[in-house]
Amino acid sequence: MIANMFTPPLVSLASPKSVQALPMKASLRWFFLLVCLVVPGLATAQQQGLEIDIIGGNASALPIAVVPMPYEGGGTPPQTDVAKVVRDDLARSGQFRTLPVEQMVERPTRGGEIQYPTWRQLKQDYLVVGRVLDAGEGGYRVEYELFDVARSERLLGLAMTARASAMRDVAHQMADAIYEKILGVRGAFWTRIAYVTASGTGGAMRYALVVADSDGWNPQVVVRSAEPLLSPAWSPDGRKLAYVSFERGNSSIYIQDIATGARELVSSFRGINSAPSFSPDGRKLALSLSRSGNPEIYVMDLASKQLTQLTNHFGIDTEPTWSADGSTIYFTSDRGGRPQIYQVPSSGGAATRVTFQGNYNATATISPDGKKIAVAQGSGNTYRIALMDSSLGAPRWSTISTGSLDESPSFAPNGSMLIYAAREGGRGVLYAVSADARVRQRLVLADGDVREPAWSPYRSAR
Amino acid sequence: MNSSTRVLLVSLLSVAALAGCSKKVKEQPAPEPAPTPAPTAPVADDGRYGPEDLDTDACLRQRVVYFDFDQDALKPEFQAIVACHAKYLRDRPSSRITLQGHADERGSRAYNQGLGERRGNAVNSALQAAGGSASQLEVVSYGEERPVCTESTESCWAQNRRVEIVYTAR
Numbered sequence: 001m002i003a004n005m006f007t008p009p010l011v012s013l014a015s016p017k018s019v020q021a022l023p024m025k026a027s028l029r030w031f032f033l034l035v036c037l038v039v040p041g042l043a044t045a046q047q048q049g050l051e052i053d054i055i056g057g058n059a060s061a062l063p064i065a066v067v068p069m070p071y072e073g074g075g076t077p078p079q080t081d082v083a084k085v086v087r088d089d090l091a092r093s094g095q096f097r098t099l100p101v102e103q104m105v106e107r108p109t110r111g112g113e114i115q116y117p118t119w120r121q122l123k124q125d126y127l128v129v130g131r132v133l134d135a136g137e138g139g140y141r142v143e144y145e146l147f148d149v150a151r152s153e154r155l156l157g158l159a160m161t162a163r164a165s166a167m168r169d170v171a172h173q174m175a176d177a178i179y180e181k182i183l184g185v186r187g188a189f190w191t192r193i194a195y196v197t198a199s200g201t202g203g204a205m206r207y208a209l210v211v212a213d214s215d216g217w218n219p220q221v222v223v224r225s226a227e228p229l230l231s232p233a234w235s236p237d238g239r240k241l242a243y244v245s246f247e248r249g250n251s252s253i254y255i256q257d258i259a260t261g262a263r264e265l266v267s268s269f270r271g272i273n274s275a276p277s278f279s280p281d282g283r284k285l286a287l288s289l290s291r292s293g294n295p296e297i298y299v300m301d302l303a304s305k306q307l308t309q310l311t312n313h314f315g316i317d318t319e320p321t322w323s324a325d326g327s328t329i330y331f332t333s334d335r336g337g338r339p340q341i342y343q344v345p346s347s348g349g350a351a352t353r354v355t356f357q358g359n360y361n362a363t364a365t366i367s368p369d370g371k372k373i374a375v376a377q378g379s380g381n382t383y384r385i386a387l388m389d390s391s392l393g394a395p396r397w398s399t400i401s402t403g404s405l406d407e408s409p410s411f412a413p414n415g416s417m418l419i420y421a422a423r424e425g426g427r428g429v430l431y432a433v434s435a436d437a438r439v440r441q442r443l444v445l446a447d448g449d450v451r452e453p454a455w456s457p458y459r460s461a462r
Numbered sequence: 463m464n465s466s467t468r469v470l471l472v473s474l475l476s477v478a479a480l481a482g483c484s485k486k487v488k489e490q491p492a493p494e495p496a497p498t499p500a501p502t503a504p505v506a507d508d509g510r511y512g513p514e515d516l517d518t519d520a521c522l523r524q525r526v527v528y529f530d531f532d533q534d535a536l537k538p539e540f541q542a543i544v545a546c547h548a549k550y551l552r553d554r555p556s557s558r559i560t561l562q563g564h565a566d567e568r569g570s571r572a573y574n575q576g577l578g579e580r581r582g583n584a585v586n587s588a589l590q591a592a593g594g595s596a597s598q599l600e601v602v603s604y605g606e607e608r609p610v611c612t613e614s615t616e617s618c619w620a621q622n623r624r625v626e627i628v629y630t631a632r
Contacts, residue, residue, distance in 0.1 A: 201612070228607035230571050250602050251575065272579055272603055275572040288572065295576045316576030332573055338532075339573050362570035376570055383568060405614060407570060423567075423614060452571065 061438070062182065064090060064126040065099040065119060067107050069144065073134035078167050082132060082142055085171035086178065088215065089189040092441050093179065093416055094434025099124060111145050111154055119149045126155075128178060135161045142170055146178050156181050168217055188412040189214055192456040193419055194222070194232040194241055195430060199448030208448075209243055211258060214412070214455070216430070216443035222258055232454045233276045237461075241454075242266070242276035242285060253287060255302075266300065275319045279326050279346070286310075286320035286329055286346075297331050299346065310344055311351060322346065324368050330354065332362045341375060357397050358386060363408055367415035372435065374400070374409040374418055385409045385420050387435065400437035410455045411435075419453040510553040511546075513632040521546035525627040527585055528620065531566070534580035536588050544585065547627055548592030555595070558631040561585050563603040566619035571605055578603035585625045600630075 066087040071077035090096040099122060108114045109131040119127050130144030139161060146156035156177060162170045169190060176187030191214045200206050207229040212219040223229070227246035234241060235255075242255045252268035253276050267273040271290030278285055285300045289307075297310040297320045311317040315335030322329055329346045332339050336353065339362045344351040355361040360378030367373070369391075377386035377399070385401040403422040410419050419432050428451040430443040443450075516522050527540045536544065551557055563582030565574035582601035590596055611618035 228604065230605075230607065246604065246607070271601075272575050274575050288576075290576070290579055295579070316573060316580070318572045318576055319570060332570065334573070334576075339569070360569060362573050378569055381568065405567065426612060426614070 061095060061097040062126065063099065063124045064096045064128065064178075064182075065104060065122065065124045066090065066128040067104055067109070067130075068101060069130040069132055069142065070107075070109060071132045071140075072109075073132065073140070075134055075138075078132060078140050078164055080167035080171060082167060082171045082174070083128070083130070085168055085215075086128065086175045089172060089175035089187075090179065092215070092432060092434070092439060093189075094436055094439035095179070095183060095416070110143075111147065111157075114147065116149060116152045124149050126178075126182060130174075137163075139163045140167060140170075142167075142174070144174055146181060168213060172213065172215075185416065186414050186458070186462075188414040188416065188455075188458065190459055191413060192238070192459070193410075193430070193453050194234065194456065195421075195450055195453040196229050196232065196243075197448040197450050198228075198428075209241065211241070211456075214432075215441075222261075223256060223263075230452050231275050232452060233278055234454055234456045235278045236280055236282045236457050238457045238459055242278065244274050244276070253285075255285075266302070266305065271295075277321050277329075279322050280324060281326060286322065288318040288320065288331075297329065297344070299329075308348065310346070310348060313351075317342075319363050321364055321366060323366055323370050325370075330364045330366060330373070332364065341373065355388060357388075357395075361386070365409045365411045365418065367411050367435070368413060369415060372411075372415065374411065376407040376409065376420075383407060385418065385433070387437075398437060400433050400435070401431065401440075403431075406431075408452050408454075410453055412455050413458050419455050421451045421453055511550045513554070515550070516629060516632060519546070522550060527581075527625045527627070529581050529584075529623040529625075531568075531619070531623065532577070534577065534584045536584050541588075543627075544588045545592050548589045548594045551589065551594035551598050554632065555598070556631060557629060558598050559589070559594075559600070560628045560630050561589075561599065561601045562608075562626040562628055563601060564608060564622055564624050564626070565606045566622040567606045567609065567614065568619065571607070575603050575605035578605045581623070581625045585627070 066083050069083040087098045091098045103122065106115060106118050108129045110129060114127065127147045127149050128144060130142060133141045135141040141159055141161045143159040145154055147154050158177060160170045160173065172190035175189040179187035192211050193214055194209065194211050197208045197210055198205055207225045209222045209229050209232055210219050211222055222241060225245055225247050230244045232241050232243045239259065240255055240257050242253060244251050244253055248268060251273045253266050253273045254263050255266055256263035266285065267287060269289050269291040272295055273289055275288045276285050283302055285302055287298055287300060288295045289298050294314055295316045295318050296312060297317045299308045299310060310329065313335045315333050317331055317333045319332040320329045327346060328343050330341055330343050333342045338359050340353055341355040341361050341364045342351045343354050355375065358377040358379060361375040363376045365374045371389065371391045373388045375386055376383055382404050384399050384403065384406045386397055386399050388395045388397055401420060405423040406420055408421045415435060417432055417434050419430055421428050422431055428449040430450050430453050431440055432443065433440040521542060524543045527543060561582040563578030565577040579601060582603055586599050586601050589599060609622045611621045
């Protein structure tokens with residue numbers, strides 16, 4: 001049912017228009033899906049549809065070859081091209097330049113088969129080889145190794161076992177391990193995104209809150225509504241989403257368990273109930289309420305539901321978001337005239353302004369190290385994602401998106417990438433962009449208008 | 463419809479509204495306390511609005527107030543609409559209005575919820591200043607979530623920056 005509504009991200013090598021022109025009739029899509037299930041070759045073709053849009057030169061990206069990992073078992077080969085998923089993940093990060101498969105003159109599957117001079121000649125720094133074996137009961141075992149080409153040295157040798165339906169999860173975890181081994185930074189490919197879709201027009205609008213893999217695959221509807229849904233926010237354990245729904249006529253905030261569907265109404269005061277954000281310890285929810293007459297930032301203790309008011313100003317105070325250590329809440333306020341980002345201690349105190357460049361800054365997302373803040377920055381009729389980087393002291397600004405109505409930036413949990421919403425051809429689409437803006441990928445869904453993306457926390461604690 | 467046509471149309475409608483309203487909005491002499499009003503007798507045209515006027519009166523039939531970009535100030539051309547709806551609220555104490563505030567698509571969705579509420583509040587204040595009672599009025603902001611026009615153009619945005627006057631009790 002879900003698959004019927006939301007097929008995986010479609011071919012977007014072509015222009016958005018031709019993407020929309022693809023057959024959309026339900027019956028055709030069912031047929032297409034069935035074909036995908038039956039014919040692995042077609043599924044592979046679809047995987048190749050994800051667009052990798054390299055913007056500008058990327059001199060510092062590390063060259064890496066991820067050699068195809070053949071199926072060496074005796075049963076049905078997996079539908080997922082594991083090596084390709086790894087390759088796409090690494091390329092999308094902006095940190096790696098992946099060697100196209102057609103340039104791989106040799107296809108080793110284990111360390112002993114590697115001819116290092118070949119890969120040095122291909123100017124590769126790193127090499128990943130592997131193979132897929134049977135693991136019984138329809139499951140697979142992927143064995144893979146990572147090599148430093150210059151030093152002819154094995155850096156990683158791991159095996160992962162999973163059922164057939166989890167092979168993309170396996171591939172994302174492989175990419176995470178490779179990313180971390182080489183860069184020393186935890187990978188965030190095995191994570192998820194939440195977003196809202198809208199379909200239909202006028203009175204027949206339908207909304208859905210969806211959770212998908214970080215590359216847009218495996219979309220699952222969490223909740224559907226005939227009334228607007230917005231502002232999904234992840235709990236720090238990745239199990240729940242807080243979001244705003246208009247199903248009661250006015251805005252109200254729910255917290256829903258993704259796996260069980262159980263949900264709780266946590267805020268339905270008079271006026272606006274909006275922009276929920278979980279504290280890093282998961283015990284509190286920051287939110288914006290206009291119960292006093294205009295939107296103010298509050299912190300709700302989730303156990304007692306007790307509210308603490310953090311701001312008190314006649315301006316619009318909204319979009320609270322926590323620093324990684326939980327000590328500070330950043331928010332959007334137009335107390336100075338136009339919307340800008342401010343910060344306030346989460347225990348209460350005076351608010352201070354954070355952004356001074358650009359006449360419209362909203363929807364802050366904070367990198368895990370607290371040194372980068374991305375916002376939707378408006379200038380005239382153009383809204384783009386801008387990044388304020390204070391890593392080197394004085395803040396340096398860069399624009400990391402290229403659309404005209406870009407909004408809702410959300411950092412990956414390792415801070416290396418962001419996801420944001422853009423409008424193209426009258427519909428909303430999602431983009432993933434590396435934090436250095438070098439690589440951008442569009443995630444196009446078959447149906448409807450996509451908005452309000454939120455990147456999940458890591459899926460396993462450390 | 464281009465924006466100049468739209469502006470012209472709005473102006474024409476406003477003029478029509480003013481013409482249609484002037485009679486009813488004009489201060490009525492305080493009604494004589496009727497000595498023995500027959501409860502069943504239909505009220506003659508005493509200048510008070512009745513529920514049917516919501517469907518027939520040129521001014522009352524206008525239920526949308528438009529705003530400038532990033533603004534919540536009530537524009538003068540909408541005073542007439544506010545005045546006739548305020549009079550209706552006075553004439554029909556049991557009537558109730560929900561003011562649905564909206565914003566265009568530019569900028570953050572959460573911020574636009576605040577902007578939609580400000581616009582709703584602006585119409586709310588104007589209705590109360592003209593005699594409507596706070597107990598008859600409610601403001602709900604939909605932000606940019608319920609556009610009437612979905613193109614990314616100035617004429618579309620202008621149609622979406624609005625407050626809709628919705629009668630929940632006549």
